Amino acid sequence: MKRSAAQVTKSPGQFRDSGGLVDRVQRMRIYIPLYLMLLLAALVLGSQGVITSREKWLGILVLAPATSWLAAHCYDWIASAAARGLMGSIFSARGGDPYTRQYSEQEALLVRGEVAQAMDSYRSHLVAFPDDLEARLRLAALYAGPATMVDAAERLYLEVRTRDTRGMHEARISNALMDLYQSSGRRSRLKAELARFARIHHGTVAGRQARDRVRQLAEEDISVD
Numbered sequence: 328m329k330r331s332a333a334q335v336t337k338s339p340g341q342f343r344d345s346g347g348l349v350d351r352v353q354r355m356r357i358y359i360p361l362y363l364m365l366l367l368a369a370l371v372l373g374s375q376g377v378i379t380s381r382e383k384w385l386g387i388l389v390l391a392p393a394t395s396w397l398a399a400h401c402y403d404w405i406a407s408a409a410a411r412g413l414m415g416s417i418f419s420a421r422g423g424d425p426y427t428r429q430y431s432e433q434e435a436l437l438v439r440g441e442v443a444q445a446m447d448s449y450r451s452h453l454v455a456f457p458d459d460l461e462a463r464l465r466l467a468a469l470y471a472g473p474a475t476m477v478d479a480a481e482r483l484y485l486e487v488r489t490r491d492t493r494g495m496h497e498a499r500i501s502n503a504l505m506d507l508y509q510s511s512g513r514r515s516r517l518k519a520e521l522a523r524f525a526r527i528h529h530g531t532v533a534g535r536q537a538r539d540r541v542r543q544l545a546e547e548d549i550s551v552d
Contacts (some may be wrong), residue, residue: 337469357399365391442473460496463487464503471503477511497527518544 335503366387373383430452436445449466453459463483481504488500501524508517521537521544528534 332544357397357402358395361398362391362395364502365394395411430462442469444473445469458490460487460491463490464496464499468503471507480507501527514548 338462360551369378369386372378372386373380377378378386414440433445433448433452435486436442436448440508446466446469449462449469452462453466464487467480467483467487470476470483474543484500484507486497491497501520504520505517505524506518508514518541523533525537525541527538
């Protein structure tokens, strides 16, 4: 889904407002149907004489809106917790760090299963905040995982590696690329990434394991030939 420059060039405050709007819309989707059901129940019970007229109006004016409001906010809290768990599992599986930012709009879309919309939202976010490496890594993880867009994921990971001059995300990117190459069967790139990892972590247990894995893959390739 394409967006105009006016739509994607937002200030940080506007992005926070956008996330809040998503939350409010989601709460209204719960509140309105539930309120109408309780309203109808009060009217039916009142017409059948099950409850008094006073009880009917108490239900319509107080109990129905209060119950609906509470249910909508409880759902919102549960959905937010589920979104955090979902995103945490995606990124921790790729060596991700704890949250450094809040991406409420994208999380809300993901918890509803709207992966394409979440990716579009991340892309729009990056137009406004091109230096947000965390957002790039999260988008790359979606490319690599739910979207199965291997080439796009690889490009983003390598792009972040180039931009990350202090090497803060090096381990995360390396692990993600090795997982990506392993799952997609790109053995030559996997060997190159393992060799890079072994060189950077020379003298460590992880470095030796990476070197041994490169040797194993090379031997397998020779035996196949």
